Amino acid sequence: MADVEELTQSIGRKLFAQVHKQVRPVVSSHWWYEKAMVWFMKDDELRTRALGLVDVYPVLRTAEEKRQHFKEYLGKDLQSPPVMLRIAGVLVDYLVGRQLVGYATELAVRKISRHFITEATLKEASGRIKSVERKGAFCTLNRLGEATLSETEAEKYMANQIYLIKVLEFPWDRNYSIKFSALYSQFDPVNFKGSIAAVKPRYQSILRTAKETGAFVYTDSEPYQYRDLGQEIFMQTLREEEFRDFENAGTVHQSYLTDSEENLRRIISWAKTRGHPVTLRLVKGAYWDQENILAQQRGWPIPVYTEKWQTDLSFEKNIDIALESYPAIRTAIGSHNIRSIAHTIAKSMVLGLPQDALEIQVLWGMGNPLIKAIPQMSYILQKMGYQIPYPLKIRVYLTIGNLVEGMGYLARRILENTAQNSFLRQSFGLNVPVEKLLSTPQEARG
Amino acid sequence: MVTSGQLSPFRNEPPIDWSEEENRSRMRKALEKVRGELGKSYPLIIGGQESWTEKTIKSVNPASFSEIVGAVAKADSTLADRAVEAALKSWKHWSKVSPEKRAEYLFKAAEIMRKRRFELSAWLVLEIGKNWREADADVAEAMDFLEYYGRQILHLGKPQLTEVQVPGEINESYYSPRGTGGVLGIWNFACAINTGMVAASVVTGNAVVFKPASVSPVMGYKITEIFQEAGLPPGVLNYLPGSGEEVGEYLVKHPDINFIVLTGSREAGERIDRLAAEYPHREGSKTRILETGGKNGIIYDSDADMDEAIKGTIISWLGYQNQKCSAQSRAILLEHIHDHFVERLIEATQSINIGPPEDPGNFMGPLISEEALRKVQKYVQTGKQEGKIAHEGDVSAELRERGYYHGPVIFTEVHPDARIAQEEIFGPVLAVIKAKTFEEALEIANSTGYALTGGVYSRNPAHIEKAKREFEVGNLYINRAITGSVVGRQPFGGFKGSGTGPKAGGPNYLAKFMIEKTVTENTMRRGFAPWRKAET
Numbered sequence: 001m002a003d004v005e006e007l008t009q010s011i012g013r014k015l016f017a018q019v020h021k022q023v024r025p026v027v028s029s030h031w032w033y034e035k036a037m038v039w040f041m042k043d044d045e046l047r048t049r050a051l052g053l054v055d056v057y058p059v060l061r062t063a064e065e066k067r068q069h070f071k072e073y074l075g076k077d078l079q080s081p082p083v084m085l086r087i088a089g090v091l092v093d094y095l096v097g098r099q100l101v102g103y104a105t106e107l108a109v110r111k112i113s114r115h116f117i118t119e120a121t122l123k124e125a126s127g128r129i130k131s132v133e134r135k136g137a138f139c140t141l142n143r144l145g146e147a148t149l150s151e152t153e154a155e156k157y158m159a160n161q162i163y164l165i166k167v168l169e170f171p172w173d174r175n176y177s178i179k180f181s182a183l184y185s186q187f188d189p190v191n192f193k194g195s196i197a198a199v200k201p202r203y204q205s206i207l208r209t210a211k212e213t214g215a216f217v218y219t220d221s222e223p224y225q226y227r228d229l230g231q232e233i234f235m236q237t238l239r240e241e242e243f244r245d246f247e248n249a250g251t252v253h254q255s256y257l258t259d260s261e262e263n264l265r266r267i268i269s270w271a272k273t274r275g276h277p278v279t280l281r282l283v284k285g286a287y288w289d290q291e292n293i294l295a296q297q298r299g300w301p302i303p304v305y306t307e308k309w310q311t312d313l314s315f316e317k318n319i320d321i322a323l324e325s326y327p328a329i330r331t332a333i334g335s336h337n338i339r340s341i342a343h344t345i346a347k348s349m350v351l352g353l354p355q356d357a358l359e360i361q362v363l364w365g366m367g368n369p370l371i372k373a374i375p376q377m378s379y380i381l382q383k384m385g386y387q388i389p390y391p392l393k394i395r396v397y398l399t400i401g402n403l404v405e406g407m408g409y410l411a412r413r414i415l416e417n418t419a420q421n422s423f424l425r426q427s428f429g430l431n432v433p434v435e436k437l438l439s440t441p442q443e444a445r446g
Numbered sequence: 447m448v449t450s451g452q453l454s455p456f457r458n459e460p461p462i463d464w465s466e467e468e469n470r471s472r473m474r475k476a477l478e479k480v481r482g483e484l485g486k487s488y489p490l491i492i493g494g495q496e497s498w499t500e501k502t503i504k505s506v507n508p509a510s511f512s513e514i515v516g517a518v519a520k521a522d523s524t525l526a527d528r529a530v531e532a533a534l535k536s537w538k539h540w541s542k543v544s545p546e547k548r549a550e551y552l553f554k555a556a557e558i559m560r561k562r563r564f565e566l567s568a569w570l571v572l573e574i575g576k577n578w579r580e581a582d583a584d585v586a587e588a589m590d591f592l593e594y595y596g597r598q599i600l601h602l603g604k605p606q607l608t609e610v611q612v613p614g615e616i617n618e619s620y621y622s623p624r625g626t627g628g629v630l631g632i633w634n635f636a637c638a639i640n641t642g643m644v645a646a647s648v649v650t651g652n653a654v655v656f657k658p659a660s661v662s663p664v665m666g667y668k669i670t671e672i673f674q675e676a677g678l679p680p681g682v683l684n685y686l687p688g689s690g691e692e693v694g695e696y697l698v699k700h701p702d703i704n705f706i707v708l709t710g711s712r713e714a715g716e717r718i719d720r721l722a723a724e725y726p727h728r729e730g731s732k733t734r735i736l737e738t739g740g741k742n743g744i745i746y747d748s749d750a751d752m753d754e755a756i757k758g759t760i761i762s763w764l765g766y767q768n769q770k771c772s773a774q775s776r777a778i779l780l781e782h783i784h785d786h787f788v789e790r791l792i793e794a795t796q797s798i799n800i801g802p803p804e805d806p807g808n809f810m811g812p813l814i815s816e817e818a819l820r821k822v823q824k825y826v827q828t829g830k831q832e833g834k835i836a837h838e839g840d841v842s843a844e845l846r847e848r849g850y851y852h853g854p855v856i857f858t859e860v861h862p863d864a865r866i867a868q869e870e871i872f873g874p875v876l877a878v879i880k881a882k883t884f885e886e887a888l889e890i891a892n893s894t895g896y897a898l899t900g901g902v903y904s905r906n907p908a909h910i911e912k913a914k915r916e917f918e919v920g921n922l923y924i925n926r927a928i929t930g931s932v933v934g935r936q937p938f939g940g941f942k943g944s945g946t947g948p949k950a951g952g953p954n955y956l957a958k959f960m961i962e963k964t965v966t967e968n969t970m971r972r973g974f975a976p977w978r979k980a981e982t
Contacts, residue, residue: 056749056905061782065749072907147753149760150793185797186809190464190578194799194807225465299460404752 012342018373058403116365117406136375140175144401174215216248221286255315256285283334313441336367359393459586476564493532494680508575509802509849516664521688533653536681545603552596554676575811587638590933614975621960623651625704628697632709633659650959699725705733737945740898743776747904761927812849822873832864833857898940901928
């Protein structure tokens, strides 16, 4: 619709301006993060090695181990090491130098991780939630754990989620994100029925607690192999008597999958027959590298779009379809892309949707400038003369865990952030003209 | 006729995607269909003719041993003699068939397997107790061997110029078949490995007598049937189930058998070594191509990724109930992570589902036979003397009454020289050994009489480098499971007590089945050499 595109452009410009108004304090975890990201982005080899070092660092105990690993990963055989690294590589052979390098690495690793992951204590988690909500945004909590390799671990994961739901104080609403695969150690699509039978009771326990406390539960992105299994568990559970009219359940939908539109329509038609709203969190997709690599190793067709513009187009199409399916579907979009966000707002305005039809979700650590900017947009849009009686809702996705548990999550964030064509890199890092940032996916294809 | 110009490059058969409902449904249907065919009788096949015997070998479903999968005819030494004769007779023609035509039979066989993929997997589930995923991988590997060796012979079957050429003389290498061979089959990869050994033998122009393992003779018959359907001339592949002593040894001792190819136990391999030496071929010594087992260890460094390490251990140690030559039977842990690893491994092990592999919910199934079960039970008793029981998995009485089930057992505080750390058990028993340093771990890893597979979980590049150079195994895996080698990608085979090599599914395998002849032609006439190109 020409209307929507025009509106998208004007909203996009305003939003872009708002985001850039956010002044970033010089000395904070953000500063460290920026410095580190610059390094990571420099070249692939450095990025791979740095990521490797960050990955192993949390399990190193002795100073000698740390020195050795630093030397192996960043002190040797790099094609074009940054000056600081070359100095560090020399320093590390001397006792005092070793300590210095050790502390610096330690600090860097911790700062980078803490940029994305909140420490797993009630105090830290509550503190972060409060600081987010003070900015005018909501939260959803994702409690990480070790991989669920045993039934003990599966039960523990479930118990942790239930505990969090009961205990954690949110000033506004309570909202949690969980993974189906963490609820059963033998989760495997080859055993479709058995996996469903094992996960459902545990998922239901969590939903029951949510029901009792007025909380909301999302289920998160998983690798493609698990998608149908996860969706089946979601749909079966919400069809049951006990949860038939439960409206506080949501599930993810990843648009980078080549069959994502077909899949979306299937869920929507199910939601319509169920007769009570469910929320879909639309995202581009969290496992792009992994899906590519694994498909190629197995000789299977690659299940994800290989070019960015294809995913972007799919994402926008899916957003349109989801918004058009209100009230059976309430849409949450997980994105840091100003164009995608602007398009979503524009579409929902043209459709005349109420507040509960839409929320914008961002990851803590990646979309921070948006946290203040989105609520501001409501006032700006009103000033522009649009009928928009409610504030736009933004929800921040907080990942909570210790470093070892958080490594997979952290690695994916760093990969996303430093990919050549990442929006963040372009908009928050390099200087790209706003027209280019707001071009339609087809235009971006070039 | 296929030439290497028209053929697509080799690529591995993709495994079945079990996340697709269509595939799960096809597998369920295949299992139903194969169930309907259980209990049939199968003859010997000698010289293309069926031959029935009074005595038979019964193959049972190890998950439900009252179920007879099939009954195959049982050969004796007289019939073995006839089979060798048939092979010899067919060889006179077979050795003259072009490499392209021979490859064609392999490609056709692969195509037939492709069409019958789910059915063959179902046979493996019921005859040898493999779960769906493992069974499919077995069938896929069989197709890989066919496609891989078929392409290799197109190159090897043509005369090759030697490395140094001079004017006035043409020097070429010709590879020709050895003659007749005995293929002594195995049960644990009843489709893949037997297909591989037969395919390598016949595509190189040899004629063979194939004795399947007595616990998986029906799959052996299916393979023979497929080759027949592909058009392989009668007598090139003779199907001869029988006992190890009567038929197996008879073939090894036969003066008209040029080579023996076996995948089996170390003891079987050593026995063949002795017999083959004592009973050579009438014209010279017997070539032996033997792959014989392992005592495979994985080293876990102090910086190992614990999640990945546990996942990899479950696959390497418990996949197909440890009944793989490549399976892990030792865990060598750096002291620091020992306790945490063992604790998590025990929990993970307790969560594995054990039961009939027909049900895709069961990761683990039964052991192959009563004999195998007794052997494992004895080693568990030995282990109790040699180490500490950290975990002894239980199997319900109901399951034990129906099939040859054994639960997983973990021993800790095992000394590297303990019997359970040195001898191949072929059952789900893990010996956990502590090491103080990475160097010590490597020493321990290298301290058995075997050298087949090994693994390292480490994120220390220097340690990884060291292991690559010093870990004495034929197939070393870093930061992944140590089973599941794939044709072409990981040529498979070891040394010391693990076999003679060459590695199967690799570029050096086929040549061992052939004789290399160097031909030198002086092309000078009256002092000048006509510019004549060699016929390549």
